[in-house]
Amino acid sequence: MTKKYGSNIILNDISIQFNKNISFLFGDNGTGKSTLLNILAGALKYNSGSIYINDKEIDFKDNSYKRNIGFLIDYPTYPTQFTVKEYISLLNYIYRNDTKLQKSYQENLITFFELDKYQNLQISELSTGFVKRVKLLATMLHNPNLFIWDEPFSGIDKNFIPKLVNKIKALSLEENKFFLITTHISEIKSFDFTNSSEFILENKKISSDNK
Numbered sequence: 001m002t003k004k005y006g007s008n009i010i011l012n013d014i015s016i017q018f019n020k021n022i023s024f025l026f027g028d029n030g031t032g033k034s035t036l037l038n039i040l041a042g043a044l045k046y047n048s049g050s051i052y053i054n055d056k057e058i059d060f061k062d063n064s065y066k067r068n069i070g071f072l073i074d075y076p077t078y079p080t081q082f083t084v085k086e087y088i089s090l091l092n093y094i095y096r097n098d099t100k101l102q103k104s105y106q107e108n109l110i111t112f113f114e115l116d117k118y119q120n121l122q123i124s125e126l127s128t129g130f131v132k133r134v135k136l137l138a139t140m141l142h143n144p145n146l147f148i149w150d151e152p153f154s155g156i157d158k159n160f161i162p163k164l165v166n167k168i169k170a171l172s173l174e175e176n177k178f179f180l181i182t183t184h185i186s187e188i189k190s191f192d193f194t195n196s197s198e199f200i201l202e203n204k205k206i207s208s209d210n211k
C-alpha cells in the first residue's frame, strides 16, 4: 500500500501482515504511524494497494467493518461541553446500546477506568489522563473486535498503565480481540505480551521484529 500527501510519499509500497492478537507499531515522530492507523480505520484514503481482513478485501464503505473497530485517535474528537455521563449516553444512542447486558458492561468499564466519581463533570474539566481514559472507554463501549489505538498510554499515569496492559492481555486472550497500537512509551516493551508482534516504521517502509 502506498500513501502520499500531495507528492510527499509517506508510506512507500509497504506490505504488512498483522497475524497476532496484539500488534505494536513503533517509529520516530513523523514516520507515518498515525497515517497508517487512520487508513486502517477507514478514516483516510490511500493512493494504491489493497487491504485485507482474513483474505477478504476490506470494503471501507461497508459500515459493518467500521462498526467493529474501536478507534482511538490522538487529537480531540469529543464534545468537551458534555459531561462524561452525557457523552456516554450519546455514544450509546449512536451505537444503539440499550440492553441490560450492555448496561452492566458499560458500568464495568466506568469502574475499570475509575471514572465513577467524574461522571457528572464536563469533559473540559477533566485532567489530560482522565480525558484519555474517557476516550479509551469510548472506543470500547460498542464492544468491537478490533482496537486501533494511537498512543493509548500517553497521558496515562504509571500506576494505571499495568492495569490497562492487563486489560489488553485479557481481552486478547480470553475474548480473541485484536489490538493495533502505537506508542512512544518504551517501557511498554518490558511487559510480557505473549501474543504480540512488533513493527517499526522507518524511511517510509515497515519492518517486523517478530518474536
Ligand SMILES: Nc1ncnc2c1ncn2[C@@H]1O[C@H](COP(=O)(O)OP(=O)(O)OP(=O)(O)O)[C@@H](O)[C@H]1O
Pocket: 005, 010, 027, 028, 029, 030, 031, 032, 033, 034, 035, 036
Ligand atoms: N493532512 C496532512 N497533510 C500533509 N501532510 C501530512 C498530513 N498529516 C500528516 N502529514 C505528514 O505525514 C507524515 C507522517 O505523519 P504521521 O502523523 O502519520 O506520523 P506519526 O508517525 O504518527 O508521528 P508522531 O509520532 O509524531 O505522532 C509527517 O511528515 C506529517 O507531516
